[in-house]
Amino acid sequence: MCKHIKNAQVSIRTACCHRWVDCVECHNEIADHPLLKTAELTLICKKCRKAFRKNLTDEIDESDEYCPHCDNHYVIPAVTEADVERKRAEKELEKRRAAFDIRYVKEEDLLFTEDMEDVTSRLG
Numbered sequence: 001m002c003k004h005i006k007n008a009q010v011s012i013r014t015a016c017c018h019r020w021v022d023c024v025e026c027h028n029e030i031a032d033h034p035l036l037k038t039a040e041l042t043l044i045c046k047k048c049r050k051a052f053r054k055n056l057t058d059e060i061d062e063s064d065e066y067c068p069h070c071d072n073h074y075v076i077p078a079v080t081e082a083d084v085e086r087k088r089a090e091k092e093l094e095k096r097r098a099a100f101d102i103r104y105v106k107e108e109d110l111l112f113t114e115d116m117e118d119v120t121s122r123l124g
């Protein structure tokens with residue numbers, strides 16, 4: 001599991017050291033050399049676990065964004081650690097806002113910092 005891209009749909013076989021990686025950063029962490037870039041990529045779909053090739057010099061159309069075996073859409077915006085962190089911060093902010101609104105939470109709820117879900121479900 002790649003810790004840089006949280007929603008990676010494919011693994012890429014590197015041309016330089018024949019490792020399966022989820023992203024360039026994963027490669028750079030384990031390898032002692034820069035990634036060799038190639039026009040032809042060998043990919044493995046994480047959903048159906050089947051390998052397929054992709055030539056970047058070919059003209060790319062929309063169907064190229066899908067796994068040829070299971071139609072898994074793998075060209076998607078990457079979700080990174082920063083995105084996850086931002087979401088967490090947003091949730092935290094939301095929780096604090098709710099805590100300041102006395103119509104929202106009872107006083108005893110303020111003593112425990114719980115997930116918004118818990119608080120809202122208890123309020124019905």
Ligand SMILES: [Zn+2]
Nearest residue numbers: 014016017031
């Ligand atoms: Zn390498």
Ligand SMILES: [Zn+2]
Nearest residue numbers: 002004023026
């Ligand atoms: Zn990675």
Ligand SMILES: [Zn+2]
Nearest residue numbers: 045048067070
């Ligand atoms: Zn697939």
